[in-house]
Amino acid sequence: MAFLDLLSSRIVVAPMAGGPSTPELVIAASRAGALGFLAAGYKTAASMMAEVEAVRAAAVEMFGVNVFVPGVPCSEAEDLVQYLKSVGADPENGTWDDDDFVGKVTALLADPPPLVSFTFGCPEAAVISALRDAGASVLVTVTSPAEALVAAHAGADALCVQGFEAGAHRGTFVNADAFGQDYGLLSLIGVVGSVTALPLIAAGGIMTAGQVQAAVAAGAIAAQCGTAFLRCPESGTHPRHKAALADPRYTTTTLTRAFSGRPARALVNQFVFDHPDAPAAYPEINNATRALRAAAAARGDSERMSLWAGQGFRSATDLPAAEVVSLLTARA
Amino acid sequence: MAFLDLLSSRIVVAPMAGGPSTPELVIAASRAGALGFLAAGYKTAASMMAEVEAVRAAAVEMFGVNVFVPGVPCSEAEDLVQYLKSVGADPENGTWDDDDFVGKVTALLADPPPLVSFTFGCPEAAVISALRDAGASVLVTVTSPAEALVAAHAGADALCVQGFEAGAHRGTFVNADAFGQDYGLLSLIGVVGSVTALPLIAAGGIMTAGQVQAAVAAGAIAAQCGTAFLRCPESGTHPRHKAALADPRYTTTTLTRAFSGRPARALVNQFVFDHPDAPAAYPEINNATRALRAAAAARGDSERMSLWAGQGFRSATDLPAAEVVSLLTARA
Numbered sequence: 001m002a003f004l005d006l007l008s009s010r011i012v013v014a015p016m017a018g019g020p021s022t023p024e025l026v027i028a029a030s031r032a033g034a035l036g037f038l039a040a041g042y043k044t045a046a047s048m049m050a051e052v053e054a055v056r057a058a059a060v061e062m063f064g065v066n067v068f069v070p071g072v073p074c075s076e077a078e079d080l081v082q083y084l085k086s087v088g089a090d091p092e093n094g095t096w097d098d099d100d101f102v103g104k105v106t107a108l109l110a111d112p113p114p115l116v117s118f119t120f121g122c123p124e125a126a127v128i129s130a131l132r133d134a135g136a137s138v139l140v141t142v143t144s145p146a147e148a149l150v151a152a153h154a155g156a157d158a159l160c161v162q163g164f165e166a167g168a169h170r171g172t173f174v175n176a177d178a179f180g181q182d183y184g185l186l187s188l189i190g191v192v193g194s195v196t197a198l199p200l201i202a203a204g205g206i207m208t209a210g211q212v213q214a215a216v217a218a219g220a221i222a223a224q225c226g227t228a229f230l231r232c233p234e235s236g237t238h239p240r241h242k243a244a245l246a247d248p249r250y251t252t253t254t255l256t257r258a259f260s261g262r263p264a265r266a267l268v269n270q271f272v273f274d275h276p277d278a279p280a281a282y283p284e285i286n287n288a289t290r291a292l293r294a295a296a297a298a299r300g301d302s303e304r305m306s307l308w309a310g311q312g313f314r315s316a317t318d319l320p321a322a323e324v325v326s327l328l329t330a331r332a
Numbered sequence: 333m334a335f336l337d338l339l340s341s342r343i344v345v346a347p348m349a350g351g352p353s354t355p356e357l358v359i360a361a362s363r364a365g366a367l368g369f370l371a372a373g374y375k376t377a378a379s380m381m382a383e384v385e386a387v388r389a390a391a392v393e394m395f396g397v398n399v400f401v402p403g404v405p406c407s408e409a410e411d412l413v414q415y416l417k418s419v420g421a422d423p424e425n426g427t428w429d430d431d432d433f434v435g436k437v438t439a440l441l442a443d444p445p446p447l448v449s450f451t452f453g454c455p456e457a458a459v460i461s462a463l464r465d466a467g468a469s470v471l472v473t474v475t476s477p478a479e480a481l482v483a484a485h486a487g488a489d490a491l492c493v494q495g496f497e498a499g500a501h502r503g504t505f506v507n508a509d510a511f512g513q514d515y516g517l518l519s520l521i522g523v524v525g526s527v528t529a530l531p532l533i534a535a536g537g538i539m540t541a542g543q544v545q546a547a548v549a550a551g552a553i554a555a556q557c558g559t560a561f562l563r564c565p566e567s568g569t570h571p572r573h574k575a576a577l578a579d580p581r582y583t584t585t586t587l588t589r590a591f592s593g594r595p596a597r598a599l600v601n602q603f604v605f606d607h608p609d610a611p612a613a614y615p616e617i618n619n620a621t622r623a624l625r626a627a628a629a630a631r632g633d634s635e636r637m638s639l640w641a642g643q644g645f646r647s648a649t650d651l652p653a654a655e656v657v658s659l660l661t662a663r664a
Contacts (some may be wrong), residue, residue, distance in 0.1 A: 164496065165516040179600045180584030184497040184516030186546055187537035187643035194647065205519035214518055214546035252512030268511045311519035315526065 009033040009329050010216060012201055013321070014226030015066030015117065016168065016235075016308075017041030023054035025234040025321055030060040032322035033329075035222070037064040037117060045103040052113055064139070065113045067105065069121025069173070070098035074261070074281035083279055084288045087258070087271075094281070094288035105131075112136040117160060120262075121173045122147070128155040139201065141171035144181055148192040150174060156198065160224055161188050163204025167227040167310035169264040170255065176263075177280060189218040207312035209330040225328060227310035231318040244269075244302045245309060245316050253313065259293065259306040261285030267313070270303035341365040341661050342548060344533055345653070346558030347398030347449065348500065348567075348640075349373030355386035357566040357653055362392040364654035365661075367554075369396040369449060377435040384445055396471070397445045399437065401453025401505070402430035406593070406613035415611055416620045419590070419603075426613070426620035437463075444468040449492060452594075453505045454479070460487040471533065473503035476513055480524040482506060488530060492556055493520050495536025499559045499642035501596040502587065508595075509612060521550040539644035541662040557660060559642035563650040576601075576634045577641060577648050585645065591625065591638040593617030599645070602635035 013029040015021050015037035026036030038055065040048040048065065055063050073096040074080050084091045105123070108116055109130055116131050117139035128138045132155070140151035141160040150173075151159055162171050163185025172181050183191065185204040192200060202220035205227075206212060212223040229235055231242045244250055250267040257263055258275035262282030266272055278285060296304035309316075317324065345361040347353050347369035358368030370387065372380040380397065387395050405428040406412050416423045437455070440448055441462055448463050449471035460470045464487070472483035473492040482505075483491055494503050495517025504513050515523065517536040524532060534552035537559075538544060544555040561567055563574045576582050582599040589595055590607035594614035598604055610617060628636035641648075649656065 163516055163518070164514070165519040178584075179586035179604070182496070182514075182586070183643055184495055184518070184537055186495070186516070186518050186543055187497040187539075190537070190540055190543055190644050190647065205516055205522070207519075208522055208550075210550045211518055211522055214550040217549050218540075218542045218546040252510075254511035254514070272511070311515055312522050315522065 009325060010212060010222040011035070011325055011328050012222050012224040013037060013229050014203060014224045015039035015064070015119075016226050016230070017066070017068070020230055020235045020237040022234060022236045023051050023058070025229065025232065026055050026063050027058040027060055028232075028234045028321035029325060030063060032325035034325045035062060035064065036060075037066050037115075039066050040104050041066070041068045041099060045100055045107040048104055049107050049111065052111070062114050064115030064117055065108060066117045066119055067101065067108070068099045069118050069123055070101050071120060071173070071282065074279065074284050076279055076281070079279040080281045080284055083281075083285065087275055087289065087292065089288040089292055091288065093291065094284040096284055097287070099283070108136065109134050115139065117141060119171045120169070122151045122154050122156070125154045132157070142192065143170060143172045143188070144174060144183060145191045145195045146174045147172070148196050148198075152196045152198055158199040158201060159192065159196070160201045160203055161185070161192050161220070163188050163202070165205030165311040166203050167253070167265050167313065168308035169260065169262055172263070185215070186218055189215065189220055193219045205311040207310075207315040209328055212328050223328070227313050227316055228324055228328065229321055230309070231316045232321045232324060233318070234321045238297050238305070240297055240300055240302045240305060241307055242318070244307045245313050246318075250307070253309050253311055257285070259286065259289055264306070264308060265310060267307035267309050269305070269307060341657060342544060342554040343367070343657055343660050344554050344556040345369060345561050346535060346556045347371035347396070348558050348562070349398070349400070352562055352567045352569040354566060354568045355383050355390070357561060357564065357568075358387050358395050359390040359392055360564075360566045360653035361657065362395060364657035366657045367394060367396065368392075369398050369447075371398050372436050373398070373400045373431060377432055377439040380436055381439050381443065384443070394446050396447030396449055397440060398449045398451055399433065399440070400431045401450050401455055402433050403452060403505070403614065406611065406616050408611055408613070411611040412613045412616055415613075415617065419607055419621065419624065421620040421624055423620065425623065426616040428616055429619070431615070440468065441466050447471060449473060451503045452501070454483045454486050454488070457486045464489070474524065475502060475504045475520070476506060476515060477523045477527045478506045479504070480528050480530075484528045484530055490531040490533060491524065491528070492533045492535055493517070493524050493552070495520050495534070497537030497643040498535050499585070499597050499645065500640035501592065501594055504595070517547070518550055521547065521552055525551045537643040539642075539647040541660055544660050555660070559645050559648055560656055560660065561653055562641070563648045564653045564656060565650070566653045570629050570637070572629055572632055572634045572637060573639055574650070576639045577645050578650075582639070585641050585643055589617070591618065591621055596638070596640060597642060599639035599641050601637070601639060
């Protein structure tokens with residue numbers, strides 16, 4: 001794939017939906033020799049394409065767009081309503097949606113960016129082949145060997161392997177609630193590499209040049225970093241979220257479904273602590289808690305915001321993205 | 333430390349209590365240029381010293397002995413009894429013990445091996461300094477930055493950093509039941525390296541030469557591998573356990589307290605599946621289920637044995653230990 005040759009720095013700036021990923025971040029990453037991703041999640045297809053245009057207008061040739069693959073509605077309506085009431089969210093807002101998956105794929109087919117990556121699922125083979133015929137390379141995010149086999153079988157060009165250490169939502173889509181879906185990145189590169197020869201982009205907790213080199217030594221072609229860029233001036237991360245990442249009050253992360261109904265790694269704050277038993281109901285819980293989270297952000301209450309962070313978050317700096325790329329690619 | 337210079341292969345064969353670690357495995361590892369550890373856990377001090385003598389008799393100069401640090405008795409007696417009854421174990425056997433910690437330390441002080449490592453806790457500074465005065469270097473197993481600080485403050489010479497991917501018992505001893513004690517190895521090397529300059533030996537899911545190089549690239553001085561050696565002819569692993577590691581019926585691992593009352597990574601079998609809610613009560617549950625596990629092993633029932641395994645278990649081979657060392661140190 002062309003993008004592999006162009007990926008001289010071996011650094012991919014992860015798509016971070018909900019604010020952090022901006023055209024400015026993608027542009028800055030590109031100018032620094034890294035590969036940036038726009039995050040289509042939670043946006044309309046039109047907003048997504050406007051961001052694609054903004055990136056193209058800056059003469060960035062190589063970049064990607066990440067799209068969420070919809071799941072199925074929560075079948076445990078009672079659990080869902082009870083949980084939403086317990087956190088003070090309006091159950092009326094606990095609705096399912098598909099994040100306009102078809103609208104986004106249709107728009108990307110009509111005017112394809114160089115790369116399209118998928119998260120939360122694997123599109124049907126026909127979608128992947130149509131995107132490739134239209135000129136895009138297709139990546140699928142996986143968290144286990146089983147998911148890697150699904151993605152390889154569907155025709156993915158490459159895989160993003162997301163380790164357990166990664167910040168924000170886990171991409172898990174096969175046996176999500178079963179035992180054993182908790183691969184650490186180094187193991188994941190190994191076990192996925194033993195079932196497929198597809199190129200692997202490694203994600204999860206990578207914050208230093210040594211860790212980038214480690215991912216490559218283990219068999220990945222590149223490292224995808226998100227948290228490392230969360231505090232950059234080019235990132236649209238909420239200022240309270242940026243501040244929390246450097247706040248000594250927050251010392252650790254955990255996987256939680258409290259905010260969204262889908263496991264995601266966040267700083268442990270009061271909301272996470274208070275709600276360890278959220279049911280599996282994405283995006284219903286995410287939609288229902290949106291107003292709560294926005295209100296908390298507006299009043300500066302970081303104890304009730306979703307403070308996504310990977311395990312190495314304490315190393316995130318507020319330097320410009322180009323300098324972060326430079327740190328991540330420094331020679332030992 | 334002298335052992336750092338001698339560790340030319342950068343491979344440490346992990347101590348694996350309960351059978352797998354034998355003097356033969358330590359001797360074979362040493363002859364292949366790796367560093368082996370005897371596992372004192374569950375043994376008497378006299379048995380431990382007999383193994384030390386066996387290794388010395390083979391002219392092995394550099395090796396270590398791993399000792400369990402005792403915790404505190406379970407304070408939830410009712411939960412414990414209820415759990416033991418539910419699995420068919422005799423609650424009378426659910427007793428606490430200290431694995432003869434003082435007896436073992438006393439014996440090692442009197443006749444010290446080159447290295448002593450500790451797991452499940454950090455000994456008092458006086459114990460560490462006494463061992464060092466007697467001529468041993470002291471390692472402490474840690475799973476978080478907080479534990480690394482405790483061990484560094486107590487005077488450890490080096491740390492074994494155990495990632496979430498590792499097979500068998502987690503060494504976690506600070507805030508074991510709190511959120512966020514689930515560091516993947518690559519992240520763990522980073523976060524521990526940012527709070528201490530002590531040499532780090534990386535453990536957890538390392539099965540290939542690429543993963544060894546990755547651990548070193550990330551900042552470790554060596555890789556400690558356990559599961560990679562579990563099937564070796566020199567390992568005392570139960571034959572049914574060896575067979576299960578290669579059995580397609582078993583596809584994944586999980587952390588479980590079902591067998592021992594302390595989180596440990598095992599192949600997901602019926603016993604793990606049936607008992608997801610074991611209380612934190614080590615070694616009480618371990619002692620009480622010993623008869624059940626032995627009976628299951630005797631009748632070849634791998635669904636009720638504790639099949640410890642790291643996340644990369646499927647790559648474990650039945651080659652001699654020297655050949656495994658050779659595979660782990662192969663150039664890319």
